[in-house]
Amino acid sequence: MLVTWRYRQRNSLVQSFDPRAWIIFFGCFLASTLFFWDLRYLSFFFVIALTAVFTSGVTWKESRRAWLFILTFVTFFSILTFLTGRGGMELYTTEHIITQVSAPFKIFGWQPTLWVTAERIMFSISMFARVFSIASMTILIPYSLNPSLYGVTFRRLGMPDKIAYGMDLTMRFIPTFGRDFSLTMDAQRARGYEIEKISGGLFAQVRKLAPLVVPVTIHAIVGSEDIIDAMDLRAFGVGPRTWIQQLTFRRRDIALIAFGVAMLLVSAALSLFTYRLWVPDFLLAMAGG
Amino acid sequence: MDRKLVSVLLALVAVLVFFVAIALIGPLVNPALQLDETALLRFVFVGIGLLIVFLVYYLTRERKIWEVGTREVVYMAIGAALYAIFSYLFNGTVFAVPSVSQVALRPAIAIPMFFGYAFGPAVGLFTGAVGNMFGDALTGFGLSPQWSVGNGLVGMIAGMAWLFEDKKKSINTVIILSVIVAAIATALYFLNRNQANMVFFDPENNIFGDQQITLFAGLSALVGLVLVLVVRYVFRSNIDVAAAVTWSMLGNLIGIGFAAISDIWINGFSPAVAIVGEFLPSAGPNMIFAAILVPILVAAYSSVQRQTGR
Numbered sequence: 001m002l003v004t005w006r007y008r009q010r011n012s013l014v015q016s017f018d019p020r021a022w023i024i025f026f027g028c029f030l031a032s033t034l035f036f037w038d039l040r041y042l043s044f045f046f047v048i049a050l051t052a053v054f055t056s057g058v059t060w061k062e063s064r065r066a067w068l069f070i071l072t073f074v075t076f077f078s079i080l081t082f083l084t085g086r087g088g089m090e091l092y093t094t095e096h097i098i099t100q101v102s103a104p105f106k107i108f109g110w111q112p113t114l115w116v117t118a119e120r121i122m123f124s125i126s127m128f129a130r131v132f133s134i135a136s137m138t139i140l141i142p143y144s145l146n147p148s149l150y151g152v153t154f155r156r157l158g159m160p161d162k163i164a165y166g167m168d169l170t171m172r173f174i175p176t177f178g179r180d181f182s183l184t185m186d187a188q189r190a191r192g193y194e195i196e197k198i199s200g201g202l203f204a205q206v207r208k209l210a211p212l213v214v215p216v217t218i219h220a221i222v223g224s225e226d227i228i229d230a231m232d233l234r235a236f237g238v239g240p241r242t243w244i245q246q247l248t249f250r251r252r253d254i255a256l257i258a259f260g261v262a263m264l265l266v267s268a269a270l271s272l273f274t275y276r277l278w279v280p281d282f283l284l285a286m287a288g289g
Numbered sequence: 290m291d292r293k294l295v296s297v298l299l300a301l302v303a304v305l306v307f308f309v310a311i312a313l314i315g316p317l318v319n320p321a322l323q324l325d326e327t328a329l330l331r332f333v334f335v336g337i338g339l340l341i342v343f344l345v346y347y348l349t350r351e352r353k354i355w356e357v358g359t360r361e362v363v364y365m366a367i368g369a370a371l372y373a374i375f376s377y378l379f380n381g382t383v384f385a386v387p388s389v390s391q392v393a394l395r396p397a398i399a400i401p402m403f404f405g406y407a408f409g410p411a412v413g414l415f416t417g418a419v420g421n422m423f424g425d426a427l428t429g430f431g432l433s434p435q436w437s438v439g440n441g442l443v444g445m446i447a448g449m450a451w452l453f454e455d456k457k458k459s460i461n462t463v464i465i466l467s468v469i470v471a472a473i474a475t476a477l478y479f480l481n482r483n484q485a486n487m488v489f490f491d492p493e494n495n496i497f498g499d500q501q502i503t504l505f506a507g508l509s510a511l512v513g514l515v516l517v518l519v520v521r522y523v524f525r526s527n528i529d530v531a532a533a534v535t536w537s538m539l540g541n542l543i544g545i546g547f548a549a550i551s552d553i554w555i556n557g558f559s560p561a562v563a564i565v566g567e568f569l570p571s572a573g574p575n576m577i578f579a580a581i582l583v584p585i586l587v588a589a590y591s592s593v594q595r596q597t598g599r
Contacts, residue, residue, distance in 0.1 A: 162357050169370075173369075206396065206577060214582075220367045236362070
């Protein structure tokens with residue numbers, strides 16, 4: 001049984017475009033965002049991501065889990081980099097200390113001290129903007145891309161028939177196997193297997209993962225025989241494939257692609273010169289330098 | 290040359306011209322501009338990786354193993370979806386997977402290895418590359434395309450066992466190659482023992498890829514190698530298992546090696562950081578999974594094959 005993503009027709013900005021146009025735009029957006037650490041540029045992408053999310057028609061109720069996961073993840077890592085200053089070392093070399101907070105106690109002679117520096121503040125904000133933009137645009141895809149269009153979308157993006165169909169199946173299988181995995185885990189739990197309490201040395205622990213990994217994998221392979229038969233019966237791969245739905249670019253799709261490509265080119269050009277972190281002057285002034 | 294190839298080449302030249310032009314014109318507009326090519330390089334390395342894949346394919350294109358039929362298309366999709374799901378579930382955000390001596394459990398890597406070995410290099414390549422991409426998308430991490438290509442290489446090389454007539458001979462060559470790579474990496478570890486383990490994160494204990502690499506993690510490539518050799522000789526009568534583990538090991542060393550080495554330019558790591566801090570703690574444990582999980586999968590699959598007669 002196939003489980004599907006929570007797609008439905010929505011009256012939204014994302015769905016008003018051809019799926020190919022949106023995928024191309026998404027690719028350009030992703031690549032462009034990765035070029036920057038400078039908050040001034042990142043805020044541009046952040047605004048695009050927010051616009052896409054708020055016009056997507058995806059309700060909080062149906063996407064709550066995904067959002068909570070992303071928000072926890074992003075916030076956690078931003079705060080973490082802020083507290084420890086880890087991760088930004090490639091982007092800045094000097095730090096300007098604004099204030100330092102020391103704990104009023106000592107642990108084994110070590111006093112926990114939090115260095116608040118201009119660079120760390122900007123790094124965690126930039127990190128938040130960057131990861132949030134990418135993640136939220138990615139979340140939107142399964143909610144807004146019609147599963148019956150996956151194959152033809154990838155095909156018309158220029159992939160060969162077989163690869164396009166492979167991508168189609170991959171996207172369809174992911175939720176199915178996710179469910180299979182949780183079923184397998186429940187079944188093994190009922191028999192007393194607990195992944196949370198795997199014990200033993202490293203080798204024993206790896207071996208004890210087999211009761212989860214092997215059934216899911218083998219079940220998927222065995223179950224695929226039906227799909228293979230169905231495809232063979234319809235003479236898959238014998239001649240050029242036709243698709244029941246046709247996709248046509250309208251003017252707005254061309255405009256979106258043009259915008260995406262222009263965005264990518266400009267970002268790539270700008271990124272040749274500004275990959276570094278941007279720290280506003282007032283923060284430096286607060287640090288006294 | 291056919292038209293498609295020409296248009297691809299023209300597009301590449303156009304991109305190149307664009308960047309050269311930008312790099313030349315930029316400083317004229319603003320003399321303070323300085324080239325900072327870090328972000329762009331990751332895409333350059335994707336190109337290099339794909340070029341390697343294309344070369345291997347081109348040199349062996351006559352072989353039947355590269356044929357992609359219905360069966361392969363479905364296996365590609367299954368492999369990629371499974372890899373994405375497993376890497377999402379076991380990356381530490383969904384399950385708090387235990388870790389031993391800085392080695393976190395990431396069993397997902399067994400999937401591209403097994404699919405590559407069982408169903409051929411094309412399936413392995415797709416499983417590793419697309420699976421890693423979707424896995425990253427599920428987690429919400431930014432994408433590191435060079436790691437996708439690296440994972441694709443893992444699967445592809447695991448499947449290249451089938452390119453050799455004499456599997457037994459190929460195993461010996463593979464082992465020699467792997468021993469050399471593992472020995473170089475381990476020697477680098479002993480020269481840089483104070484290097485931090487870049488891929489070990491343990492937020493609860495305030496460790497974010499900055500703890501000094503442990504002896505076990507540093508030696509993990511060697512431990513993995515020994516484990517693979519043990520499996521190879523214990524199962525010497527079962528050529529399938531022996532070939533699967535050894536080729537998976539080579540695929541892992543080359544694929545992860547490619548991604549880690551490309552980080553020397555992409556993230557500006559020094560070679561020591563890339564090899565000792567990144568390559569060893571990720572490729573070494575992967576070999577442990579290769580040695581334990583891949584044989585289990587191969588054995589399970591061959592009994593399924595016997596049952597269904599396919």
